Amino acid sequence: MLPSVLLFAFFIWVPLLKNVYFSFFDITNYSTIGDFVGFDNYRAIFQDPTFTRALWNTVQYILWSLLIGFTLPMILAVLLNEVVHFKGLFRTALNIPNFVPGIAATAIWVYFFRSEQNGVLNSILANFGLDQISWLYSPSWSAIPLIVLTLTWKGAGATMLIYLAQLQTIDNVYYEAARIEGATAFQRIRLVTMPAVFQNIKTLFILQVIAVFQVFYEPLMLTKQSIYSVSLLQILYKTAVQDMEVSKGAAMGVVVSLLLFVLTFLYLRGTRSKERGEE
Amino acid sequence: MKKILLMTALIFLSVTLFACGGSTSDVTTVTIGFWPPSNLTDDVQMYEDWERMFEADHPEYDIVGQPYTYSTDTFAALANTGNLPVVFETWFTEPEKLVSKGYVRDITSQLIELGWLDKMDDEMRAELTFDSKVYGIPRDGYGLGLFLNLEIFEMVGLMSDINNDGIVDIVDEEGNPLYPTTMDELYDTASYISQQMASVYGEEVAGLVILSANKNGGWQFSNLAWNFGESLQVYNETTFEWHANLNSSAAIRALQWIYDLKWQAEALPSTPSLTYSDWYFYIGNNMAAMAFVGSDAINLPVTNYDMNKDYIAYVPMPAGSDEEGNTYQKTLFGGTPYMFSARATDEQIMGALLFMEYIGRSPETSDISEQSMIRGQTVAESKGMTIVPTIKAWKSPEYLAMVEEIEARYVNVYMPNFQDFYDALLTTKNPEEPYYAQEMYEILDSVIQQVLTDENANPAALLNAANTTFETNYMSEVNK
Numbered sequence: 001m002l003p004s005v006l007l008f009a010f011f012i013w014v015p016l017l018k019n020v021y022f023s024f025f026d027i028t029n030y031s032t033i034g035d036f037v038g039f040d041n042y043r044a045i046f047q048d049p050t051f052t053r054a055l056w057n058t059v060q061y062i063l064w065s066l067l068i069g070f071t072l073p074m075i076l077a078v079l080l081n082e083v084v085h086f087k088g089l090f091r092t093a094l095n096i097p098n099f100v101p102g103i104a105a106t107a108i109w110v111y112f113f114r115s116e117q118n119g120v121l122n123s124i125l126a127n128f129g130l131d132q133i134s135w136l137y138s139p140s141w142s143a144i145p146l147i148v149l150t151l152t153w154k155g156a157g158a159t160m161l162i163y164l165a166q167l168q169t170i171d172n173v174y175y176e177a178a179r180i181e182g183a184t185a186f187q188r189i190r191l192v193t194m195p196a197v198f199q200n201i202k203t204l205f206i207l208q209v210i211a212v213f214q215v216f217y218e219p220l221m222l223t224k225q226s227i228y229s230v231s232l233l234q235i236l237y238k239t240a241v242q243d244m245e246v247s248k249g250a251a252m253g254v255v256v257s258l259l260l261f262v263l264t265f266l267y268l269r270g271t272r273s274k275e276r277g278e279e
Numbered sequence: 280m281k282k283i284l285l286m287t288a289l290i291f292l293s294v295t296l297f298a299c300g301g302s303t304s305d306v307t308t309v310t311i312g313f314w315p316p317s318n319l320t321d322d323v324q325m326y327e328d329w330e331r332m333f334e335a336d337h338p339e340y341d342i343v344g345q346p347y348t349y350s351t352d353t354f355a356a357l358a359n360t361g362n363l364p365v366v367f368e369t370w371f372t373e374p375e376k377l378v379s380k381g382y383v384r385d386i387t388s389q390l391i392e393l394g395w396l397d398k399m400d401d402e403m404r405a406e407l408t409f410d411s412k413v414y415g416i417p418r419d420g421y422g423l424g425l426f427l428n429l430e431i432f433e434m435v436g437l438m439s440d441i442n443n444d445g446i447v448d449i450v451d452e453e454g455n456p457l458y459p460t461t462m463d464e465l466y467d468t469a470s471y472i473s474q475q476m477a478s479v480y481g482e483e484v485a486g487l488v489i490l491s492a493n494k495n496g497g498w499q500f501s502n503l504a505w506n507f508g509e510s511l512q513v514y515n516e517t518t519f520e521w522h523a524n525l526n527s528s529a530a531i532r533a534l535q536w537i538y539d540l541k542w543q544a545e546a547l548p549s550t551p552s553l554t555y556s557d558w559y560f561y562i563g564n565n566m567a568a569m570a571f572v573g574s575d576a577i578n579l580p581v582t583n584y585d586m587n588k589d590y591i592a593y594v595p596m597p598a599g600s601d602e603e604g605n606t607y608q609k610t611l612f613g614g615t616p617y618m619f620s621a622r623a624t625d626e627q628i629m630g631a632l633l634f635m636e637y638i639g640r641s642p643e644t645s646d647i648s649e650q651s652m653i654r655g656q657t658v659a660e661s662k663g664m665t666i667v668p669t670i671k672a673w674k675s676p677e678y679l680a681m682v683e684e685i686e687a688r689y690v691n692v693y694m695p696n697f698q699d700f701y702d703a704l705l706t707t708k709n710p711e712e713p714y715y716a717q718e719m720y721e722i723l724d725s726v727i728q729q730v731l732t733d734e735n736a737n738p739a740a741l742l743n744a745a746n747t748t749f750e751t752n753y754m755s756e757v758n759k
Contacts, residue, residue, distance in 0.1 A: 115549035242351035
């Protein structure tokens with residue numbers, strides 16, 4: 001027990017607390033701690049339009065991921081649960097993108113979304129005599145849902161498997177009873193399936209929000225540092241590592257952690273009251 | 280369990296103690312960060328030969344190659360963990376940051392001792408001097424110029440091989456430039472090329488590459504604004520204060536020029552978020568005809584995309600004019616400096632500087648230095664690299680005479696297609712804006728991206744907002 005506690009403290013708690021400490025000081029480099037500056041670093045980052053833009057972009061990433069990426073694995077799991085033949089084949093096929101290394105998977109999408117006429121999607125459009133589209137830089141829509149689409153393509157299969165595993169534990173008797181009672185397909189999903197997978201939904205919801213909040217290499221590869229899709233973690237990395245602004249980077253890290261903490265807290269409180277209501 | 284823990288602690292302790300040893304007995308270890316990586320076997324062999332010669336002449340030093348390509352992604356980690364080489368290469372945009380963060384050290388006394396201080400190019404020395412202390416030496420310099428892909432110019436009929444020597448010429452029979460020499464001509468040429476390549480060949484080719492990400496957009500934009508007539512930072516002689524000048528009429532006209540190239544002329548790449556590695560991708564793959572490029576990077580489309588070097592021309596930044604019609608032509612000037620780890624000792628600094636003579640990167644004109652320069656050129660030649668005249672780091676007449684004589688023997692490009700750039704540089708070179716240049720470039724990147732993405736963008740409004748941000752967050756600090 002003690003070694004694991006020590007390791008956990010060394011690799012998690014010490015850096016975390018040190019980061020909070022750094023955010024209140026003027027730090028030249030990691031070994032030279034300057035004056036205590038109070039909330040100056042926090043004020044500075046919120047006055048930086050790039051940071052506020054990245055914060056708004058990240059909120060959009062989360063909203064789009066809940067819209068696109070959260071429901072799709074559930075739908076896929078329900079559909080796959082109904083499949084009688086070739087279930088293994090479909091299960092494997094849907095999960096294959098998850099085996100592709102993240103950078104390589106995103107690199108594939110770079111070629112799909114190229115704005116030039118040699119982009120995969122633009123080549124397809126050209127075959128139908130249609131004009132090319134600046135997919136990731138269109139003034140008419142945001143690149144964020146397209147980036148979320150690539151995240152979903154890669155991750156949906158694995159999430160689906162978790163739902164599917166839970167669905168397969170539901171005793172068929174409940175569905176039979178529901179049918180006898182005259183429940184429609186939608187009612188069976190709402191009254192039998194959803195309660196069974198509710199705990200999974202709750203866990204995966206929080207995990208997804210946390211994961212998407214930390215979206216980094218996908219926008220970095222697809223749109224570099226485009227202001228329309230730059231994420232909070234990209235800005236944090238740029239500030240702390242590339243620009244060597246340790247104090248401001250630390251302040252950004254604290255803000256990200258606090259936001260995640262608040263989101264998790266609100267969600268858990270909401271679902272707890274719901275569970276109590278059900279009891 | 281206790282034994283394992285004890286063993287681990289002992290191993291850790293011994294490794295730590297071993298790693299701390301910079302020098303043993305009378306031999307000083309000097310780690311060289313610009314050592315070539317192992318895959319460049321010819322270069323490694325050359326450096327090993329230089330190392331042997333140096334150590335034979337200076338047995339008090341042990342030269343150790345530690346290949347490190349400067350990167351903002353890796354630098355802080357190396358520096359903070361004490362793993363930075365004694366000497367490393369960086370960019371001229373970095374010294375201010377590295378000095379202020381305490382990662383590099385002052386080498387003034389060593390330069391005085393060697394008699395090198397007054398031999399350094401004045402502009403480059405100014406870039407490396409902070410509080411009257413010099414923190415590095417220059418490897419060489421660069422000026423920003425206009426890179427021409429002559430294959431595309433020939434395809435659209437703007438240039439041809441006039442004197443039948445197998446190389447496309449950039450001047451006519453009377454010696455008049457066929458390349459764009461003003462911002463208006465550049466606009467028209469870029470527009471014409473894109474239209475012709477689309478209508479005649481059915482290919483999407485950008486007339487000009489404009490960068491807009493990783494601070495490269497702002498970096499290039501500063502030169503455009505200068506050529507439209509104004510600096511991006513101004514000094515008020517009444518209040519003795521520096522101020523941001525991102526929303527000057529010159530800057531607005533420069534941004535409008537980019538906007539028009541994108542939306543009126545349709546002469547820019549479809550992708551609006553481009554970094555420095557993108558220009559040579561576009562040029563090297565015949566997807567663009569022109570790009571603003573540093574003179575030290577001309578080789579990149581050749582080494583990365585096998586571009587035929589005979590299709591390269593490199594010409595001065597086009598001149599622009601202000602609203603009154605006054606003409607301006609400036610060339611952004613910078614280079615590659617060698618800088619020295621803050622943890623390096625005086626002995627290590629001296630060893631690294633003395634080693635410079637053996638690799639032909641010092642102002643010394645000894646036989647050793649001359650032979651090293653010749654060796655460097657022959658290796659570059661054997662690798663098929665594009666060899667162009669360098670912008671010299673040192674200014675002593677004997678050094679310049681020696682280097683120019685050697686370079687004249689090895690330059691392997693058609694110099695008439697390059698000479699105008701070098702001639703113009705002498706009178707037009709201009710250093711980067713003095714304060715928070717990187718932060719300013721980043722803010723300008725965002726402005727350029729918005730102009731390249733949104734057809735309804737208002738250049739004046741965007742630059743007004745950018746000016747307020749830059750003044751409030753950064754320039755106000757300068758005057759404190």
